[in-house]
Amino acid sequence: MAETDTDLLYLYNDTHLNSALPTIVFLSLIMVTGFIGNCTVCFVYLKRFKPSPLRCFILTTSFFDLFICVFDLPIAIVNMRYLYSSGEFLELCKAFHMLHDFSFMTSMFMLLAIAVERYKKICQPFENRMTVRKARVVIVVSCLLALVLSSPATIIFGAHIFPVNGKNNTIINATQCALANLHVYHIGTISKISLTGWIVLDIGVFLTLVVLYCLIWRKIYDHIDVMTNKTLSHSQNANIANASAEHASITDTRIDDDDNMTTTSVVSGSIDHSKTTMNQSPTRNTHDHPGTLLKVTLTMVCVSLASFVAYLPIICLMFIALFAPSTMTTFQESVTWLYYIVLQSFYIQCALNPLVYGFCNTAFRYEMRLACEKITSN
Template sequence: MTNITEIEFLALNNRKAILYVPVSIYIGMTMIIGIIGNSLVCYIYGRMVKHTPTNCFILSLGIYDLICCGVTLPLEIVEMRYPYYYIETCKFQRLQITGTAIASGFILLAIAVDRYIRVCKPHKSKIESQLAVKISILSGTLALAMSIPVVLIYGQHTYTLPKLNITVSECSSTAENSRSVFPQIYYGFLFILFVVILIPLSILYGLIWRTLHMRKKTFSFSMTYLSASRNSFHNIAVNEVPLMLKQSKGKSKSNPTVNHIKGDPLQIRKSTIEKKNRYQFYKLKRTTFKLFLTTAFFTISFLPYHALMIYRTVVSDFVNLEPAAELTYNLFLRSYQLYTLNPTVYAICDNKFWTQLSVLFPFCHCRGKEEKEDSEEVEN
């Protein structure tokens, strides 16, 4: 081995760290946006809004991702700063980021099931808030159990730099595992798990959008999304309209509101109900779109990573790369870290979030145009 001083070795490390500056910037921006966004999500959805199943799931995503942004991503930046040194937190980093990613996937699947029931099976029993809490805890527990193999795979990997004949270390598969098929089997398991989650997500959202399209086209859902006690227009006509007419006879002189009633009261009531149905449909569709957008963002963030892992396993191990190729490789290898912004993506699209944010920070003028709780879900 070539003998060099510690100063020379540090200079060599610094040259590699300069190459990784774009990767560090990417991680740093994800970390800052994630910490700010997830902190606001956790506070607003945990303390300031109604505790609905969807809000519970978004809060769980926010908690998991806040831990990742606040703990793991800063350590990732340290790794990029010292690429030729082994960081002792290696195993913990890989365990934590793998576990939170799997847990996020499970929760997004639970959200899709909840959306499917509410849109396609509105008369079925829905996921309640208490069950949503249990699902979130179970998702975290299962994800942690499925992430345990990471501790066995990752560790201090020592190798020799080509041409320089210098030994360096990094956080990667250990020498023992590099000669084993176990890492490839586990990476294959993670990819299969990703596909197993992705397929039901695609099917469920496909059915949801088809149902919404059909109901928008025919508007046959009109009475479906009224509360059970108000579902029947017949009951309204029998019970409320005669009462309205009776009251109008006795109070028409003193009540200016009654004097301004024109036309058939039954028709007026029917028109009011239809407007309410359209508004409820609008809210239902918009909430579904926000959750779909969050799920799509999660999926897209993992595609480059899985494509890279498949290519590395089947074709090449990515050794002796040119600087540009090495930089691209490290960026793609960390593409999945964008999943930590999932709750923030949902919150940005939610008027309810901006309304509550304006309560916290009145000077920001971030209140949405619609002051009402138009982002609340039907029957939540």
């Protein structure tokens, strides 16, 4: 390619930057916020929280969100900045699409794993409970499944060469990181299959989450009602506590440390129950607090809801591209900057997840406050 053609492609890249700049700023904010948030989550949960299945799933989700912020988002920004020459780095292009699919599929599977763990813990507390070892097996299987499902991206995606206008009414070739030219005659079919696959996967995951959390929510409220009645009975007859063992239900299930989100600081300051009387109540979270299940499960629901909100725009865009491609073309050409933001909106979950883990978790905020006090004291 002549030097003048190269300069012209860079000019096309600079012209495209005007419409891509809002999206680049949007992705940059997500990258910085997500990096700081997920580093904080990984540190606090890894160093301060006791091992539990829920901790394993949260750490895995945060790790892949951090991976997206460090690897995926910078390359996505570079691809948008150099749209007309991004396909020149073939191996990086293929790795980007495969790892992009792998990361997001693994995050989806972790949401499902968290929902299943909550369901088994709350709705089936006495049947084959999840352990840390089982959680690690689930994580490995999820990663392997995501790797298998994302591997076709290395074949489908690559350097897509397309013509653009050059000087003196000539035609020059631009190279974009997209569907490879190998599939130029089947690009429409491959695109539809890919869109359909993602739509089915997204909708299937979210419908499963809705069903599981509805069942969990119903059980929790039954649990709270029974605990309320149990408290009223205690006030009428203090000796009823001795008969509580007769009721084998979730109301008598001991909430594990991961439901209390117990940290090393909380454990070290645990209460001596031998010195607690009927008129005394512990100052810290206790294992039989009826609101603990609700708080932890609500946090996980918020994480799933944040992912749904992040994915909803791109799912709508996929439906439009699948069933009304002309409308998609019009939208892309008329409001290009908004089209690119909607196209990349699913990245926002990488920044939302740490916020949910932090603001919805009292123990997390407690550990962060301790860390800040140590930093300021030094």
